[in-house]
Amino acid sequence: MTASATTKVRLDEPYHRPLLIEGAEDLASVTNRVCGVVERPKPPRAWYIAITISGSMTLMLGAMVVYLISTGVGVWGNNAPAFWGWDIVNFVFWVGIAHAGTLISAILFLLRQKWRTSINRAAEAMTLFAVCCAGMYPAVHVGRIWVAYWLFPVPNQMQMWPNFRSPLLWDVFAVSTYATVSALFWFMGLVPDLATLRDRATTKLKRVLYGFFALGWRGSARHWQRFERAYLLLAALATPLVLSVHSVVSFDFAVSQVSGWHTTIFPPYFVAGAIFSGFAMVVTVMVPARELFGLKELVTLRHLENMNKVILATGSMVGLAYATEFFIAWYGGNPYERFTFVNRAFGPYAWAYWIMIFCNVVVPQFFWSKRIRTNLWLMVVVAILVNVGMWFERFVIIVTSLARTYLPSSWGYFKPTWVDVCTFAGTIGLFFTLFLLFCRFLPMVAIAEVKTVLPAAHAHKENGHE
Amino acid sequence: MSEAQGALHSLVAEFDDVDGVSAAARAVRDAGYKAFDVYSPFPIHGIERSMGLRATRLPWLVLACGLTGTVLALFFQWWTNGHDYAFKISGKPLFGVPANIPITFEFTVLLAAFGAFFGMFVLNRLPEHHNPLFENERFRRATDDGFFLAIEARDAQFHERATRELLQSLTKHTVVACHESGESRALPVWVRASMAGAGALALVPLAAIVAARYRDSTQAPFHLIKDMDSQTRYRAQAANPFFADGRAQRPDVAGTVEFDRFRTDPALLTGRAGEAFVDQIPLSVTAELMQRGRTRFAVYCTPCHGGAGYGDGLVAQRAATLQEQAFVPPASLHDPLVRARPAGQIFDTIRNGVRSMPAYGRQMSIEDSWAIVAFVRALQRSQNASVEDVPDAERGRLGTR
């Protein structure tokens, strides 16, 4: 199959759109394939095993959060000077993951990258789930979660308002906006497919449920017209939004005084990193998913390869960013800045730093080779390593900078506790639980969008166009 | 299929591919129909031209929403941090645009996105869960692989037979008539009822709150988050169950001497020199002291001795009306005996009481006591003054009284 895919790509001719869908797929078969996953009476055994594991991890997350809130942030390893630890590391990590989805659907859409159609739905879903995991951290990491609502400008008897100068507040707005818009975007794309499910539904219940959320969609051309316009507009809005979110996240650090944080290149650097990790996660999840649910023909090797190319590109950008940081630290001549970076590479946290370098800079380079790029096993390995590396990037940035700031007297060393570990594991569980449920009950692939890239979707007679 | 069929809604022609339906659309358009529509499982490239549709107004809506967001966000940030509660933060100006850009941007995007999302559905008149077309079982293909063209009966040109022929000429499938369903448009009673019920129910909390607002309660106010607002440290006059008397404030230890406000002058403290009472007020008698004496006299003495010191204070009067046997009417300060007393003795009386008069030493400071003495002296003088005491300048005005 690999071979066939490659030949197809090479044989692409001008004016003739490359086939994004393999096999003899027509409109009906696409519908069948995608809806089949949802409609089959029983999901594969693997699904049950997976959801059992991830589900129990999710429960553990709940337990950890209760323990945390009832006892105090002290159950985590956070200390002085590292007042932030895994909580913010994981927050940034998940926000990063959350970037692939909207990026694929929005930016690639604007760039007319038709190959996105097979993967954008799943990617968008992942975005939402990752945002859930991310959003949880800032909420529970505060000392008094029961007054966290003060973060929002709610009129109150104190006549107090939040401080709009605080990057943390920008963050709150950015992430919540991002979550909302992504959700709208995702749901909007879902509506026609829900209608499809509605119309294929065999039982009354399904018909009612899907029917209700399909909002009475019936594929009217007038509707499609506005739908496409709205979709385009949302894409146009989401694109800067995606870029802004991680820029704002990076402001949490860039705007502060802490050496190692106080850097102007953070916004682009963070965004690149986010896309990097996001795509890695999509690959990590899609490869097994397409095997599991027999979507090979829709999510083809070409899709995966394209994503791997993006990983390679962004990975190299991240590497460049590391280099630049170091150069500026040296060139800027600020002793504290300089120390922070030397300390990262050779200080007590050197191990973390070099893990990061290996996973984020070295590993993606393998994707120069087409053989690795197109080998399912290898690409998953690389993708996972990249995710590890990106986690360590956040760890290095946050913890090593904090552990040794200005006054040597207050230098310290951060050690996580078992609660830290279990909480993080829990979020992973939450992420996969949600994703598995999504696979089971909603169309993983944007049916209507895929159909637009089928040959059948295009008028062939010249007079098809005027 | 509902039994009772309603009016004819439209005539529906089915097609198998894009070309067919596009061609049909053009034909119908050229035939001059307006109220017709094409239904397809995916947006058909160029169909709007084939149908002769105008571009949507959606973008303008989105733009409007976005701008609203920008303005709102900027204004709100200025108003809250710069104006309503001027935050002094990091020695920065109360308002600066750069810090407000991120949130302004996010809010702009948010509102614009709402515009696009809700705008689309509203303009499309969605949700529309019930539609005559759904009556047609074939129509299910519209979301799978079928293509349909429906001309609605409300179209000016619509003529059942002519239109049907036109359509039939375009498709190989048989054209189907689609009827409004027979059931009524109106909301059934139970729906109305339940909504009304919900509305009524919603008023209950309001009523409760109003009641609470305008009634006093012997119970402490409702309060959820109480970090730090009742702390375990002992505030003034607080309770400490540990001690048998339950008080957190502890009595002085006998025989100890305080470090501050240390004074030894017996005349000042006791009003006595040795055994005898002093007749001089050991403080310099200034107008200020006199004023002080006046207010303190009003606070502590008038209740019984009355404003002028004749022993006719309101308390005394009340005691009289209540016919309290135990109560001894307060002395008049103008009684010759009282006037004869040295300052020290009056001071002593104020501080330690005499006969039925309670001691006020623990209620007022030494200075205040002396101030009252001074004022009492003045009072006594005033009540027993002769014309000679009045300065010549003022005497004239006496006559008028």
Next chain:
Amino acid sequence: MSSLIREPSDVSRRRFLQVMGASMALASASGCHWETEEILPFQRRPEGRVPGTTRRFATSIECSGVAASLLVTSYDGRPIKIEGNPLHPLDRGAASARSQAAILDLYDPDHSRGLVQAFEGASYPRSWKEFDPWFAGHMAQVRARKGAGLRILSEPSSSLALASLRTRLAELHPQARWVEWEPCARTNEIAGSKLAFGRALRVQPRIEQVNTLVCLDADLFGLHPAALANARAFAARRRPEEAQPLRLWVVESSLSLTGAAADQRLALRDEQILPFLLALEARLAGGKAADGLFLESLADELLAQRGAALIAVGPRQPAAVHALAHRINANLGNTGKTLLYSEESDPAGVMELGELAREMEAGAVETLVVLGGNPVYDAPCELEFRRALRHVPLALHLSHYRDETSRACTWHLPRAHALESWGDCASWDGTRCLQQPLIDPIFPRRTPLELLGAICEAKLGAPELVRACVAPGASDEQWKKILHDGFVEGSAARPVEAALASFSVPAPAPRALAKELRNGELELVFAPDRNLYDGRSANNSWLQETPDAITKMTWGNAAIFAAETAAALGVEDSTLVKLKLGTRELEVAATVLPGQAPGSITLHLGHGRSAAGLVGGLEQENIETVGFDAYRLRSSDALDRALSLEVMPTGKSRQLARTTDPAVTDSIGRKQMEGLVEELARVRTLADFRKEPGSERESEHESLWNKPVAEGVRWGMAIDLNSCIGCNACALACQAENNVPVVGREQVIRGREMSWIRIDRYFTGPERSPRVRFQPLTCQHCESAPCEEVCPVAATMHSAEGLNDMVYNRCIGTRYCANNCPFKVRRFNYFNYHKAIEAEGAEVQRMLYNPEVTIRHRGVMEKCTFCVQRIQAAKIHAKNEGRAPADGEIVTACQQTCPTQAIVFGDLADPKSRVARLHAESRGYAMLAELNIGPRTTYLEKLVNPHPALEEHDG
């Protein structure tokens, strides 16, 4: 008063500092309504009492026979803070860390609350009502036997009242004997003066007269009974404007506060100090020197400074060293100028502890009354005092805590806290200090005076007795004055003429310096702990958590090794080693410290208490002891130092709870640290300073925005590093004033200690003779504070007067501010550190809280506020009187207690204010000025005055 006292509800036997364990976040709140508070007024409000205000009383507290004169603040009749007595000639308003911490003991749940009788292994709670009649009967019998078999074991005390009772005792019970024991006594000094002058004399240093101060193992600023006065005088003589600034030479085995302040310091094994002094005397007598540059230049300077030098010797040194010092001082003509002699109480006729122990073993002791002290814990180990006690049929122990001794005696009698007692004592210069209670005993406790009074049927009650002994025939006015002052004016001891006797000191077998790194030739030095002293304060959580000034260690001690010693023995920092003296062994933690003499190992006394309490360790409740008990190795023949020590590494590691991260072992960190320290805690030599006085200051950077012009008051602080000796007094003052919680060992290890003011300590220069830099660090209240802009809820904001306000009740605990604070002075409540005190049954502990300061809940940030409660109080008070607060009217807690007046607070806008003038001084500099955040605290450089010949030698 005891009638008013209910039986104490049993203290919850959880560890006092336990902070872990779930406490439902909102469960603490009672229901969902405000708690209705009760208001309980007096029946008759005492005259001059204003509810919710503070009053102050002068009193004093005695430690090993020397008084500290105190001024105690009482809120609604509850003592809440101890400060120094401003009128006292020696203390002048300063109070040592330990004196200040005493307030905590008053409310300590372990501070004994009732009598306990031990009977056949079991122990029973008893009341005075039961005890008194029975005891009276018993004493009648003893008296019939003329007091045969009656022994009174007491701590040395300077109390006249006690002395008078003692004489009366002698009359009533001629056969009875008086025994004194004190683990850190001044026996060597007394022996030394006897050797030199034939009589017991006390040295009164007059540092204000000294140009060359030589301290031989003498910690004049740390453990010396008159440390506060010494330190103040020293600081005064160090001012740059001094024409002839004092030079401090220190020879000692382990860094002391004095050593840390030294200009020239020689790390020498304890036992080498005698030969050193002999060599010095010889050299001064015109002999040729052999012992190198240090001694050489010291000798020259001493000769040059005849009559303006002082050689001080520490209590640990043998009599001979003291005698030699007396002789040298006399020969140099220092006596009478830089030091005076006053009468020292001569312990002659007092029985030795060893003798008593032997008597007890022999069964010759029938009734033993132990007044305070804790011999079972701190008596020389070979006496086996615990065992000896078994042979005593009736042993009564009057003590603050039911400690090791109490548990070994037949009776434990609760002893009243100093703030509950009438008494008297004398400060180092002999000034007679009064002790008046601030509160009636919270529990039925008694003072030694009362118990002894009962024994010898004294007619007068404690207060009357004290008055009769201290001020016989004083009028009531005079007596009131004495009570008000807290001491008898002009009662300082008169200086006495001391005629030097001729004596000779045999030189010990010469050993080469710093060679004996071999096991069995090491020396072990026993030093009282800087915080816990001899162990009496072991249950004081404040002192336990106050980092040791030099090691920065909290919650425990460790054997201190020099780097080369450790290397030679294969010992590593934070490991367990076994110390072996003859047959005795002890496993202790080891730490490596610069400035330690090679071959000399120092171990602090006062740790490893087995029956201190819930804080210091209580075996019975299996609450682990804190630190290691050095007394297990301490025998009569080696009370101060033991030679022939063996050290065996065990390979086990032991984490030490240090507040500054010791793990800066990596080269990069080290390098950076050394580089930075020069910038942060600046030190220059006086010579350099005189050459060009200005310290290089970061010029005010230009700002990205136009800064608001501050009009009106601008609060600011100045800290003079030249005066700071790192004594921790400020830290304790802050702790008491601001309800700063204690977090416990585990939390300190996690770096979560809460202290609002911390004293950074840096070592620079050579390992052997490091330059020690102290730097007290509070919130700097930056003009453009980095913490403020990052707080999302504006919980920390600037006040118009430039305070960086921290609003606990607005804080949601994102901890962003702390991350962004370059000084890391912000503290976060990771748990509810007040939990134990909020618990049921802690009503007494709560009395300690300063009601004017919020108790911070879990999850909020906190930090130094410049004592805003004091600022506000003063402002309101002044404004009520229609004026503005004057300069010096507002005094922060740390400033108030600082013995060297290193900290000054005030209004920068007023050019005449002290703080403004200090800010203008050429030594002034702001920390991290390059960040352009404008700290309101200015530091003044430390100026050192090394001997020119030795300076470059030190490198």
Next chain:
Amino acid sequence: MNVFPRWMNALRVLAGASVLAAGVYVVALFAYGGSPKTINAGFSPEQPVPFSHALHAGELGLDCRYCHTTVEIAARAAIPPTETCMNCHLRIRTQSELLKPVFDSWASGEPVHWKRVHDLPDYVYFDHSAHVTRGVGCVTCHGRIDTMERVRQEQPLSMGWCLDCHRNPAPNLRPPEFATAMDWQPERPAAEVGAEIMQQRHLKPSTDCSTCHR
């Protein structure tokens, strides 16, 4: 075949409208019900002794300071000791059952257990002297105590309420000598009078956090 009844279409407008309405309603409800005026004001606990300010401060015209002696010099306007009651009640109403707690306290020394009515959170440090001596009348915060049989909390005493006055104190200022006068009324507009007093006494109340929170 339609699964949804035809009236569903009619419902959508109504549904949309009521969702909006509900939202608005709930917000309004919280704003109104959660306002300190609703929650805090009107608290009036039973006291051990039914002490009537209406009688003592009103009818008998006792000055506030006769009992609350510390109000001008200290943060707290202390509740008087039993002795103050006994000044009069040693001889008046000596048999009254209602006064029993007072007499008991006088006899035994045990305190009378009064309930705090005006209770600020413990992290708020209000100082009576700072307000009374500047010319803020008792009545401003406590209402017409002299008409209350049982003391009730008149004002919300919320932070916002404090801020309102700290930002614009003029309307609530009076010559300090009238601070305790319950029925004092300015001849001229209160704001004018207040403005003058602010000038004379250089009053500029601060809204800094540390003014009230420490």
